[in-house]
Amino acid sequence: MDKVRMGFVGLGGRGRGNMNLVLTMPDVEVTAVCDLYEDRVERAAKDCQQKKGNDPYRTTDYKELIKRDDVDAVIVTSAWESHIPIAIAAMKAGKAVAMEVGGAYSLNDCFDLVRTQEQTGAPFYFLENCCFDEIELIVTAMVRKGLFGDVVHCSGSYAHDLREEVTRGEENRHYRLRNYLNRNCENYPTHELGPIAKLLGINRGNRMVSLVSVASKSAGMQAYVKKHSDNINPHLIGKDFMQGDVVNTLITCAHGETIHLMLDTSLPRGYDRQFTVHGTSAYSRCSAIHIDGESHEVYHNLYDYKHLLPSCWTDMTDEGRALGHGGIDGIEFRVFVDCLKEGKPMPIEVYDAAAWMCISCLSETSIAQGGKPQEIPDFTHGQWMIRPLEDVVEFPDVEI
Amino acid sequence: MDKVRMGFVGLGGRGRGNMNLVLTMPDVEVTAVCDLYEDRVERAAKDCQQKKGNDPYRTTDYKELIKRDDVDAVIVTSAWESHIPIAIAAMKAGKAVAMEVGGAYSLNDCFDLVRTQEQTGAPFYFLENCCFDEIELIVTAMVRKGLFGDVVHCSGSYAHDLREEVTRGEENRHYRLRNYLNRNCENYPTHELGPIAKLLGINRGNRMVSLVSVASKSAGMQAYVKKHSDNINPHLIGKDFMQGDVVNTLITCAHGETIHLMLDTSLPRGYDRQFTVHGTSAYSRCSAIHIDGESHEVYHNLYDYKHLLPSCWTDMTDEGRALGHGGIDGIEFRVFVDCLKEGKPMPIEVYDAAAWMCISCLSETSIAQGGKPQEIPDFTHGQWMIRPLEDVVEFPDVEI
Numbered sequence: 061m062d063k064v065r066m067g068f069v070g071l072g073g074r075g076r077g078n079m080n081l082v083l084t085m086p087d088v089e090v091t092a093v094c095d096l097y098e099d100r101v102e103r104a105a106k107d108c109q110q111k112k113g114n115d116p117y118r119t120t121d122y123k124e125l126i127k128r129d130d131v132d133a134v135i136v137t138s139a140w141e142s143h144i145p146i147a148i149a150a151m152k153a154g155k156a157v158a159m160e161v162g163g164a165y166s167l168n169d170c171f172d173l174v175r176t177q178e179q180t181g182a183p184f185y186f187l188e189n190c191c192f193d194e195i196e197l198i199v200t201a202m203v204r205k206g207l208f209g210d211v212v213h214c215s216g217s218y219a220h221d222l223r224e225e226v227t228r229g230e231e232n233r234h235y236r237l238r239n240y241l242n243r244n245c246e247n248y249p250t251h252e253l254g255p256i257a258k259l260l261g262i263n264r265g266n267r268m269v270s271l272v273s274v275a276s277k278s279a280g281m282q283a284y285v286k287k288h289s290d291n292i293n294p295h296l297i298g299k300d301f302m303q304g305d306v307v308n309t310l311i312t313c314a315h316g317e318t319i320h321l322m323l324d325t326s327l328p329r330g331y332d333r334q335f336t337v338h339g340t341s342a343y344s345r346c347s348a349i350h351i352d353g354e355s356h357e358v359y360h361n362l363y364d365y366k367h368l369l370p371s372c373w374t375d376m377t378d379e380g381r382a383l384g385h386g387g388i389d390g391i392e393f394r395v396f397v398d399c400l401k402e403g404k405p406m407p408i409e410v411y412d413a414a415a416w417m418c419i420s421c422l423s424e425t426s427i428a429q430g431g432k433p434q435e436i437p438d439f440t441h442g443q444w445m446i447r448p449l450e451d452v453v454e455f456p457d458v459e460i
Numbered sequence: 461m462d463k464v465r466m467g468f469v470g471l472g473g474r475g476r477g478n479m480n481l482v483l484t485m486p487d488v489e490v491t492a493v494c495d496l497y498e499d500r501v502e503r504a505a506k507d508c509q510q511k512k513g514n515d516p517y518r519t520t521d522y523k524e525l526i527k528r529d530d531v532d533a534v535i536v537t538s539a540w541e542s543h544i545p546i547a548i549a550a551m552k553a554g555k556a557v558a559m560e561v562g563g564a565y566s567l568n569d570c571f572d573l574v575r576t577q578e579q580t581g582a583p584f585y586f587l588e589n590c591c592f593d594e595i596e597l598i599v600t601a602m603v604r605k606g607l608f609g610d611v612v613h614c615s616g617s618y619a620h621d622l623r624e625e626v627t628r629g630e631e632n633r634h635y636r637l638r639n640y641l642n643r644n645c646e647n648y649p650t651h652e653l654g655p656i657a658k659l660l661g662i663n664r665g666n667r668m669v670s671l672v673s674v675a676s677k678s679a680g681m682q683a684y685v686k687k688h689s690d691n692i693n694p695h696l697i698g699k700d701f702m703q704g705d706v707v708n709t710l711i712t713c714a715h716g717e718t719i720h721l722m723l724d725t726s727l728p729r730g731y732d733r734q735f736t737v738h739g740t741s742a743y744s745r746c747s748a749i750h751i752d753g754e755s756h757e758v759y760h761n762l763y764d765y766k767h768l769l770p771s772c773w774t775d776m777t778d779e780g781r782a783l784g785h786g787g788i789d790g791i792e793f794r795v796f797v798d799c800l801k802e803g804k805p806m807p808i809e810v811y812d813a814a815a816w817m818c819i820s821c822l823s824e825t826s827i828a829q830g831g832k833p834q835e836i837p838d839f840t841h842g843q844w845m846i847r848p849l850e851d852v853v854e855f856p857d858v859e860i
Contacts, residue, residue: 209683212727213676213706221756272672272831276613276738277716283609283740306613306738308720310708310831316677320708322720327612328752329743330759338676338706340683343729352728356621359730431672431710433831 061401067092067131067155069122069146070138071100072234074160078137078187079104081383082393083111087401092117094125095138097233122146126153133183133400136160139235140247144169144417151182158185158396159413161250163420167437170414170421174439177410185396185406186413188254189388190333191452192395194366194373196255199337199344201368201455203259207351208339211260215320216252219332222325223284230293240303244275245424246323247303250416252333253321254408259337260317263411264447268319268436271311273423275304280326301326309423311436314444321419368460370453395452407452414439461801467492467531467555469522469546470538471500472634474560478537478587479504481783482793483511487801492517494525495538497633522546526553533583533800536560539635540647544569544817551582558585558796559813561650563820567837570814570821574839577810585796585806586813588654589788590733591852592795594766594773596655599737599744601768601855603659607751608739611660615720616652619732622725623684630693640703644675645824646723647703650816652733653721654808659737660717663811664847668719668836671711673823675704680726701726709823711836714844721819768860770853795852807852814839 066088068079075095082088093104093116101118108116119125126134126149134150136143140162147159164170177184190196203211222236229237239247260266281301285292305326311319322334336345341352348359366373372391383390399406415436422434438444466488468479475495482488493504493516501518508516519525522542526534526549534550536543540562547559564570577584590596603611622636629637639647660666681701685692705726711719722734736745741752748759766773772791783790799806815836822834838844 210679212679213724270830272674272710272833274672274710274712274718276718279610279612279716280740304718305740306718308708308710308718310672310674310710312674312831316679316704318674318676318704318706318708320722324613324738327738327740327743329738329750330756338724338727338729340680340705340727343727350729356730430670431712431831431833433672 061132063087063089064397064400065089065091065130065132066135067094067125067128068104068135068137069094069125070136071095071104075137076104076107077384078135078389080107080111081389083108084383085393085397088397089114090116091130092119092125092128094119094122096120123149126150126155132156133158140239141165141235144173147184148172148176151176151180151184154180154182156183156400158187160187162417163245163247163249164417166421167418170418170439174410174414183400183406184410185399186408187392188250188408189385189392190251191254191258191408192372192388192391193255194369195347195362196335197370197373197453198362198365198368199335200255200259200451202342202365202460203337203339204451204455205460207342207460208337209341211317211337211339213318213320213338214256214259215334215336216256217322217324217332217334218248218251219322219324219329219334221327221329223281226281226326227285227292227296230295240281240301240326241299242302243424244302244304244427245420246273246307246309246321247420248323248325249309249321249419252335253319253416253419254412255335256319257412257416258452260313261449262313262415263440263444264449265444267314267438267444268311268415269314270433270435271309271419271422271426272431272433273307273309273426274431275427276306278302278304280305304427307423307427309419365460367458368455370455372453407450411439461532463487463489464797464800465489465491465530465532466535467494467525467528468504468535468537469494469525470536471495471504475537476504476507477784478535478789480507480511481789483508484783485793485797488797489514490516491530492519492525492528494519494522496520523549526550526555532556533558540639541565541635544573547584548572548576551576551580551584554580554582556583556800558587560587562817563645563647563649564817566821567818570818570839574810574814583800583806584810585799586808587792588650588808589785589792590651591654591658591808592772592788592791593655594769595747595762596735597770597773597853598762598765598768599735600655600659600851602742602765602860603737603739604851604855605860607742607860608737609741611717611737611739613718613720613738614656614659615734615736616656617722617724617732617734618648618651619722619724619729619734621727621729623681626681626726627685627692627696630695640681640701640726641699642702643824644702644704644827645820646673646707646709646721647820648723649709649721649819652735653719653816653819655735656719657812657816658852660713661849662713662815663840663844664849665844667714667838667844668711668815669714670833670835671709671819671822671826672831672833673707673709673826674831675827676706678702678704680705704827707823707827709819765860767858768855770855772853807850811839
């Protein structure tokens with residue numbers, strides 16, 4: 061395979077962004093575009109014409125797109141609710157799949173996703189771009205080199221003020237609004253959990269065994285609607301949002317490590333993933349690291365350890381950084397295309413997707429049951445005990 | 461009452477420190493000193509002689525101390541396990557009590573403490589110095605003025621590398637060692653929970669209803685013992701410590717607010733209480749505050765709002781700062797002595813002590829039950845719904 065021919069399903073903000081990213085890649089062609097809304101389809105087709113000069117197949121029905129012979133890989137960038145059904149249908153149609161992140165709505169969906177991939181053997185890739193971010197990779201490299209000793213606890217958050225995006229959901233035809241109106245859960249766990257799960261070897265020597273989840277009251281969206289009532293969709297005035305403002309989830313792993321996730325998306329604050337790793341020999345939080353034996357006040361800047369980064373970062377160009385989220389989106393799609401072309405296994409695979417996404421529906425149940433612990437299933441049939449540890453990138457063989 | 465005559469029970473590091481602090485107060489006399497160990501009693505008596513010129517009564521039996529007519533107030537600064545029994549005995553003997561912080565070992569102990577105070581009417585004060593710290597007070601003042609809107613979530617930690625202190629427990633006759641060897645719980649919740657509970661009006665319009673608690677594996681102490689095996693108490697080599705390194709606790713309050721506590725005391729890191737408040741109009745973390753409506757990147761320094769602090773801070777002298785923990789210990793004892801002399805109610809009272817301390821034994825059960833939610837009792841007989849909100853200090857009437 062010299063060129064990967066992609067079909068995009070879901071062309072809202074994120075889908076169109078990803079499509080425009082892959083249009084910059086010489087070994088990618090976008091041969092088909094699909095969305096429920098025709099205007100989005102037309103706009104995306106125009107992007108392809110302008111950037112690559114080709115006229116992609118257009119449809120509002122993904123079932124038509126996945127049947128086509130000129131599509132090698134289906135990129136699922138639709139609403140959260142349709143990620144798994146579309147990915148399953150595409151794999152059954154013999155396509156490779158790259159699926160955007162989000163949470164799952166039921167454990168059955170997660171199992172179906174895994175079993176379909178196992179049965180079809182279709183290449184499956186989960187588009188968790190934060191697994192490729194600099195701090196996450198530098199810390200993971202340090203952990204692999206033993207600097208942290210035994211890692212016992214990790215935490216992270218999706219702290220992102222989405223009040224404006226949520227309230228504009230109807231105008232923007234965006235899935236978040238209906239989720240915030242109807243559900244109460246850790247609805248977006250993978251940005252923080254993905255890098256932590258990779259670091260802890262989840263599905264590769266380790267697994268997540270159980271969780272508890274607790275939600276605060278929901279006050280942020282209503283306060284926002286009230287404050288901006290002059291300039292807001294009138295349907296939202298006085299509406300109850302079921303989504304708690306802050307959802308905390310505590311996960312226990314097979315080897316006794318714990319993970320703390322916080323969702324914080326409907327209150328004012330700056331963006332923060334708060335990637336934090338507690339080991340017996342070091343502690344890192346965001347871009348700072350404390351190393352055992354040094355004075356307690358001493359924290360080093362993790363950006364001073366960029367030599368630990370893999371080539372995708374050390375070779376990063378300004379153009380690469382501009383492709384999306386500071387460079388991680390470009391890395392993410394480069395990895396996907398290279399693995400497809402070379403027939404290599406995907407570094408973020410279906411077991412990862414299922415394990416990370418199921419946190420959403422399990423947290424929903426735990427919250428509804430007053431914080432009662434929920435079993436996190438093993439999607440690997442026990443193979444997690446045998447599967448070797450592998451990172452999403454290859455780290456250079458250098459000294460810390 | 462012109463002068464408060466104090467008897468100290470428990471003269472280890474903290475007890476002696478507190479005693480030396482009150483020896484600087486002109487309206488305090490230390491008339492009796494007690495510890496299980498005679499050398500500590502002698503050393504404390506010498507402190508009194510040197511600093512105040514009086515010779516206090518000395519005993520190794522607190523039951524003797526609490527009987528004495530020359531003692532108005534018993535200061536309980538003994539090991540965690542004996543705080544409640546000694547406080548109860550002292551109240552029954554007609555003494556005022558100031559009790560150092562720590563966690564409870566059973567719910568019954570907490571109920572006994574409360575009922576004894578109610579029956580005896582003895583003044584009872586809980587020595588949670590962090591309730592008086594600058595950032596906690598500045599943020600509380602801001603919350604009272606409405607800057608945060610509706611507060612929906614708070615978090616804090618006791619993050620303090622105590623590995624050296626724990627391993628020297630036998631030599632130092634310190635209670636932490638036996639607790640870390642035998643228990644697994646949020647063993648020291650009050651430094652972070654106290655200010656949060658005051659802010660949320662716990663026992664005064666609000667209450668904590670339930671909690672879940674999850675502990676990581678215990679690896680930090682063993683790794684530390686192994687690394688320092690040349691220079692460590694040989695009894696500890698190869699010993700299992702039951703205390704998990706990182707304990708996360710999620711508390712739900714009656715009005716839907718949630719509280720996240722983290723205990724992190726047996727791994728390398730800097731000291732941090734991470735006092736964090738999430739409101740519908742502002743967010744603060746440690747010394748930074750973001751205010752709704754400003755650009756997401758903008759955080760202000762909370763130390764720029766010192767004009768919101770009460771007079772105990774605005775009048776703080778260098779001598780006051782030097783008394784202990786940057787000034788908060790001096791404030792804490794000044795408040796106690798003033799309330800006693802003026803017959804005023806204590807701002808941190810028995811209901812606070814019981815509600816905060818019970819987190820320890822409830823977290824112990826929750827952890828042992830795999831994170832199962834535990835009911836947090838109401839110690840006030842439902843009076844929390846009627847009791848008016850009151851802060852530990854009086855804030856000045858100034859603009860933010």
